[in-house]
Amino acid sequence: MTHLVRRKRYIITGQVQGVGFRPFVYRIALENKVTGTVSNTSDGVFIEVQGDEEALAGFAFDLVDKLPPLAEVTSKTEDELPAVDDETEFTILASEGKKGNRVLISADVATCDDCLRDMADPENRRYEYPFTNCTNCGPRYTITKSIPYDRAKTSMSCFPLCPDCKSEYEDPLDRRFHAQPNACDVCGPYVWLTKPDGTEQCRGTEAIVQTAEALANGHIAAVKGLGGFHLACMATGDQGQQAIETLRTRKNRWGKPLAVMAKDIETARAIADLTEEEEKLLVTKERPIVLCKQRSDAPIAKALNPGTQYIGVMLPYTPLHHILFKYFAQKISELPVLVMTSGNMSSEPIALGNREALKRLHVLADVFLLHNRDILVRVDDSVVRVQKGTGKPQFFRRARGFTPRPVFMENKAPSVLGVGPELKNTLCYTRDNEAFVSQHIGDMQNLEVYSFYEEIAEFLPQILEIEVEAVVHDLHPDYMTTRFARDYGQERNIPVLGLQHHAAHIYSVLAENKFSGTALGLALDGTGYGEDGTIWGGELLCVNNQSLKHKRLGRLAHIPLPGGETAIHEPWRIAQGILWNAGINQSEKEWTWNKQFSQQSKFLPQLLERNINTPITSSCGRLFDAVSAMLGICHTVTYEGEAAILLEDAQDLSITEGYNCPLNTSGELLELDSINLFQQCYEDWQRGVAIGIIARKFHLGLIHGCAQLVAHAAKDTDINTIALSGGVMQSFTVGTELPKALAELGFTVIQHTQLPPNDGCISLGQAAYGRQWLLNQS
Numbered sequence: 001m002t003h004l005v006r007r008k009r010y011i012i013t014g015q016v017q018g019v020g021f022r023p024f025v026y027r028i029a030l031e032n033k034v035t036g037t038v039s040n041t042s043d044g045v046f047i048e049v050q051g052d053e054e055a056l057a058g059f060a061f062d063l064v065d066k067l068p069p070l071a072e073v074t075s076k077t078e079d080e081l082p083a084v085d086d087e088t089e090f091t092i093l094a095s096e097g098k099k100g101n102r103v104l105i106s107a108d109v110a111t112c113d114d115c116l117r118d119m120a121d122p123e124n125r126r127y128e129y130p131f132t133n134c135t136n137c138g139p140r141y142t143i144t145k146s147i148p149y150d151r152a153k154t155s156m157s158c159f160p161l162c163p164d165c166k167s168e169y170e171d172p173l174d175r176r177f178h179a180q181p182n183a184c185d186v187c188g189p190y191v192w193l194t195k196p197d198g199t200e201q202c203r204g205t206e207a208i209v210q211t212a213e214a215l216a217n218g219h220i221a222a223v224k225g226l227g228g229f230h231l232a233c234m235a236t237g238d239q240g241q242q243a244i245e246t247l248r249t250r251k252n253r254w255g256k257p258l259a260v261m262a263k264d265i266e267t268a269r270a271i272a273d274l275t276e277e278e279e280k281l282l283v284t285k286e287r288p289i290v291l292c293k294q295r296s297d298a299p300i301a302k303a304l305n306p307g308t309q310y311i312g313v314m315l316p317y318t319p320l321h322h323i324l325f326k327y328f329a330q331k332i333s334e335l336p337v338l339v340m341t342s343g344n345m346s347s348e349p350i351a352l353g354n355r356e357a358l359k360r361l362h363v364l365a366d367v368f369l370l371h372n373r374d375i376l377v378r379v380d381d382s383v384v385r386v387q388k389g390t391g392k393p394q395f396f397r398r399a400r401g402f403t404p405r406p407v408f409m410e411n412k413a414p415s416v417l418g419v420g421p422e423l424k425n426t427l428c429y430t431r432d433n434e435a436f437v438s439q440h441i442g443d444m445q446n447l448e449v450y451s452f453y454e455e456i457a458e459f460l461p462q463i464l465e466i467e468v469e470a471v472v473h474d475l476h477p478d479y480m481t482t483r484f485a486r487d488y489g490q491e492r493n494i495p496v497l498g499l500q501h502h503a504a505h506i507y508s509v510l511a512e513n514k515f516s517g518t519a520l521g522l523a524l525d526g527t528g529y530g531e532d533g534t535i536w537g538g539e540l541l542c543v544n545n546q547s548l549k550h551k552r553l554g555r556l557a558h559i560p561l562p563g564g565e566t567a568i569h570e571p572w573r574i575a576q577g578i579l580w581n582a583g584i585n586q587s588e589k590e591w592t593w594n595k596q597f598s599q600q601s602k603f604l605p606q607l608l609e610r611n612i613n614t615p616i617t618s619s620c621g622r623l624f625d626a627v628s629a630m631l632g633i634c635h636t637v638t639y640e641g642e643a644a645i646l647l648e649d650a651q652d653l654s655i656t657e658g659y660n661c662p663l664n665t666s667g668e669l670l671e672l673d674s675i676n677l678f679q680q681c682y683e684d685w686q687r688g689v690a691i692g693i694i695a696r697k698f699h700l701g702l703i704h705g706c707a708q709l710v711a712h713a714a715k716d717t718d719i720n721t722i723a724l725s726g727g728v729m730q731s732f733t734v735g736t737e738l739p740k741a742l743a744e745l746g747f748t749v750i751q752h753t754q755l756p757p758n759d760g761c762i763s764l765g766q767a768a769y770g771r772q773w774l775l776n777q778s
Contacts, residue, residue, distance in 0.1 A: 005052060007036070007081040010063065013044035014074035015104040015405075018149040018180060020135030021045055021071050022092050026172040028062040029090040039093035040148045042465070044075075050087055069136055070109060070285070074408070092172055095148045104434075105141055105149070105404050105463060108226050108379070110287040110317035112137035114175065119319055125164065128205050130320040131189050131373060135179045137285070141404055142227045142377045143181060146463055151180040155374035162187035181373075189373035191224075191320065196362040208320070211369045212327035215338060218243045220250070222343055222357055222365035226318055227379030227400050227439075228350035229343025229357050231364060235260045236334040240301040244339060248303065250364045253346045255638035257305035259289045259312035259381065263325040263336035268313050270335055271298040277386040281393055286401025287317035288393075291385035299335060307646045312383060314340065317401075320371070342380055349442055349452040352378045377459060378452065379403060379439045388736040395756040396730060398426075399439040404460070406434035407754050407764060410514040414774045415466040417457075417488065418766030419473045419481040421501065421528075421759040423640070425453065427481075428763035429460050429468065430771050435511065436460060437755060437764050444480045457484070470495045470774055472766035474504070476529035499769050501528030501762065502539045503550045505725035508765030509757070510545050513723075513750045518544040520553070520719050522710060524734070525726035525758070526621035526640070527568070535561070537619025540670065540713055543723070548772055553713045554670030555618040559626065559678075562604050564613045571625030571643050572597060572635040573604060578626055578678050580608050590686075592632030620702075620728050623674050627681050627698050631691050641727065648733055651699060652692030658700025663708050670712060672705045699733045707741040714747065722747045727758035 012021070017040050025038040025047055034051035049059050060078075067073065115134055118126045126132045133139070143155040151157060161169055165184055168176040176182045183189060185204070193207035194200050202210060211221050218239040221232045233247055234240035235258075248254055262268040268282060272292035281290045294300065294311040305311055316322045329336035343351045343361055351357040354370045361368075383396040395402075411433060418428040425441040438456045442449045461468060473485035475498045482498075489496035499507070506521030521541045530536035531552070538556030543549075560577035561567040567574050572593035579585070585605065594601060607614050621644065628634045628643035633650055637643050659680040664671040677698065684694050710722055722742050729735045729751070739749045755761040 005050060005083050006056060007048060007050040007083045008056060009079045009081050010047040010049075011044050011077045012047065012073055012075070013104070015070065015072040015106050016045045017147070018106045018135070018140050019070035020068040020175070020177070020179075023135070023172045023174075023177040024066070024068045024071070025063070026090060026092055028059055028066060032058040032062065034059050035087045035090050037091050037093050040095035040150070042148060048081065049090075050083055070106060072104070074104065095150050104406065105144060105147065107141050107286070107401050107403060107405055108139050109137045109285045109401070111319050111322065115319065116322065119322065126184055128323050129185050129188075130191055130208065130318070130323055130371070131181065131183050132319045133179060133181050134175045135177065136175065138179070138181050139226055142375050142379055143373070144463065145376060147465070149180060150178075154180050155376050156181050156183065159183055159188050189371050191369060191371045194358070194368045194370060196358070196365060196368065198358050205323070207369060208323050209327050211367060212324055212331055214367045215328055216331035219366040220247055220364065221367050221369055222351075222361045223320070223324070223369045224354065224357065224371050224375075225320070227375060227377065228352050229361065230340045231343050231361070233339045234332075235301060235304055235337040235339045236299045237301070240334075241303050244301050244303040247339065247341075247364070251346060253638075255306060255642055257308055257310070257312060258339050258341045259314060259383075260300075260304065260337050261314050261316060261321065261340040263316070263329055265315065267335055267337060268315065271295055271300055271337060272311055272313055275386060277391045281384060281386065282313065282315050286382065287315055288382035288384045288401060289314045291383065291396070300337070304339065308649050314381060320369075324369075340381075347443060347446060348448045350378050350380050377456075385732075388732065389740060392753060394730070394735065394752070395754075395760070396758070397440045398437070398755055398760060403439040404436050406436050407512055408514075409433045409435055409511060409768070409771070410516060413771035414469040416767045416770035416774065417461075417468045417471045417485075418763035418768075418770065419471060419485045419488075420763035420766070421474055422476065422479045422481060424756075424759040425449075425481065426760050426763045427453070427457055427460075428767040429464060429466060430767050431464050431466050435764055435767055436464060440760060450480055453484075468492065468494060470497060470770045472497045472499055472770040474498070474529065474762070474766075475500050475531065495773075497770055497773060499766050500531050500550075502536055502726070503541060503543060504762045504765035504769065505757075506541055506543045506550070506723050506765065507545055507768045508755065508761040509723045509725045509750060509752050510543065511764055511768035512752055512754050512761075515721065515723070515750060516546055518542065518719055519721040519723045519750070520710060520713055520717070521723040521725065522706060523726045524620040524706070524728035527617065527619055534558075535615055535617035535619060537617055537621055538623070538672070538674070539618065540709055542713070542717060542719065545768065545772060548769060548776065552669065553717075554672065554709050556620055556623065556672050556674045558616040558618055559622060559675065560608060560614050560616055561622065562607045562614045564615055568622070568625075568637075570597070570636050571622070571629040572601075574622055574626040575630040576601060576604050577608060577614070578675060579630075579682065580605055582675065582679055584682070593629060593635045596635060620674075620726070623678065623702075624728070627678060627695075630678070630682060631685060631694060633691065641730075644728075644731065647695050648699070648731055650692055651696040651733065652690065653696065655693055655696040655700070658697045658702075658704055661701045661705025661708075663705065663712060665712065670709055672709050674702070674705070677701050677705065700737075703734060703738045703741055706738055707745060710742060710747070711745055720746070720748055721750065723750050725752065725757050725761065729757040
């Protein structure tokens with residue numbers, strides 16, 4: 001009986017390079033007894049297979065059913081080809097590249113269990129080697145120069161493979177086949193310990209041991225990691241308290257909570273009340289920082305997260321981390337938990353290279369644990385939390401482990417650049433139906449961050465091999481990103497478009513959810529430049545992301561910002577401004593801020609009366625700040641969102657009824673009377689009502705008021721889909737209970753799931769707007 005031989009070609013795109021895809025194809029080809037070839041190209045992975053019907057069917061099934069753990073297929077095409085005579089084997093061809101690649105760049109991945117076993121085995125040649133990896137784990141994005149992803153195009157190109165590593169690298173049946181960072185202590189990178197002046201102390205395992213010793217003795221270490229440097233110190237006991245206070249003093253970072261790394265999941269359970277979903281997030285291959293509720297009996301230093309019951313926890317994600325914790329745990333009697341915060345001065349980007357770190361961090365760290373594998377792209381740790389009710393993750397910062405994973409759009413369109421906002425900046429490039437949002441870049445308020453921004457603005461289009469056809473920026477004329485966009489467009493002679501900040505928020509969440517058409521969008525955040533020249537921040541918009549028309553339907557009541565930018569850092573000014581507008585001045589001696597700011601407080605009415613440097617805002621974030629300050633919880637902020645975070649933590653959760661938050665429907669815009677809401681807080685405070693009760697009733701009153709604002713607009717417009725965005729949606733209370741309240745009213749609620757609701761999502765909204773604008777033009 002003869003078997004008809006056929007030949008098929010598959011073209012696979014997605015995350016299929018640097019993830020063991022070719023050896024996977026090779027193995028299933030051998031198992032199914034087919035011949036042919038597989039190769040990496042700029043268009044994806046090309047596979048040609050030849051065999052009888054049964055063999056080809058088995059191969060096709062395995063190609064879908066047995067994917068490698070890190071592979072993600074976004075498209076697969078299948079064609080019939082003429083059979084090739086006398087073909088007897090299946091081979092892996094050399095990679096080829098050409099302009100216009102269709103390949104997704106893999107994000108960095110935590111060390112896999114197989115590699116951890118290698119590192120723990122004294123008989124294994126990778127015993128305690130801090131750069132152990134395979135095709136299922138290790139660095140990707142942070143060491144990549146260009147695509148296709150091959151060793152010569154990574155920062156490992158300067159480390160020639162030794163015979164043993166080369167044998168693994170060339171064996172299709174080895175899990176290190178074409179693992180581009182593959183190395184060992186014979187041929188690969190190494191670590192060493194230095195003083196702050198750069199004087200080398202020791203190398204190899206001894207350097208890690210001495211770093212653990214320094215940490216156990218209360219010193220601060222700068223540790224070179226995957227996407228940059230961490231500053232590490234003890235997080236427990238009296239030594240931890242002292243070390244954290246020293247770190248805060250040196251870093252000038254006083255109130256903002258610091259993240260910790262726990263040795264393992266058991267240690268994490270000892271410091272946080274972990275839910276099942278939180279545990280799952282902690283052990284994912286992305287290894288983000290997960291915001292969890294701290295255990296009441298956790299032996300964590302109080303200086304770690306003052307004023308909040310939540311703690312940011314992550315687990316080790318590099319071989320170096322695992323070895324460091326092994327020796328650190330041996331040298332202490334407390335739980336093996338270390339502060340692991342970004343290696344930078346406040347407001348600067350994370351340090352990248354050794355010389356840069358020694359120059360910038362020598363005043364912060366007592367010792368430096370360095371290595372000689374270059375980091376080509378700086379990437380901070382990602383920060384997430386589990387949304388109550390849904391169990392789904394919500395991003396606070398999207399970076400390591402997730403970048404540059406794309407957000408998939410509904411249709412294909414020309415490439416666009418969204419330059420992002422001024423704070424919590426990201427930028428976004430699109431390619432066909434993919435939107436590549438950069439890692440968190442930071443606040444664009446100094447030249448160091450702007451230089452980082454320019455690095456990524458140059459790197460992403462190069463690695464994506466795209467030509468941008470339009471650029472979109474915020475309406476604020478003085479943003480660095482606005483100037484960048486105008487220069488960028490002028491240099492390339494392409495359209496430069498402006499999009500209002502809160503509209504961009506809504507375009508972003510619609511794009512994430514592949515929604516097309518008209519929706520109501522509620523954008524609640526700190527500040528954004530409004531189309532009427534005022535400062536917006538509590539906005540109800542009607543947005544059509546096809547016609548690109550949006551209209552402001554409602555807002556929160558205007559409140560004053562006496563002192564302008566200063567009021568954002570000193571929210572007691574906002575509280576006094578609201579009270580002054582309400583005619584409440586007679587109780588100034590009782591105001592909670594009077595002792596600290598009595599002199600400034602006396603002069604504030606003059607600013608208000610004469611309207612000097614007192615802009616008005618509809619900001620929801622500033623309203624939180626004002627209530628927090630009025631109650632004496634937070635008069636000045638040391639980091640963004642501090643006043644609101646502390647106000648939320650003060651809530652008495654036994655309270656189920658909130659204040660009334662009236663809706664004014666008589667004006668051109670619907671107006672939520674947040675001034676009335678504030679006054680109710682003030683009146684209860686004057687009566688001596690407990691702060692926890694007031695804080696809770698404020699949150700519930702605002703949530704109910706926002707729901708009624710939306711309901712009124714929905715009735716007028718006959719729109720049932722509500723999109724929620726803005727930094728206020730990161731509040732545990734608002735982010736959970738507002739969507740629930742809207743759903744109970746019968747609305748379809750869409751939220752962010754792939755990006756943070758804060759300004760980190762703005763660049764996607766801008767890019768979505770720009771690509772639709774180009775489509776509409778054509």
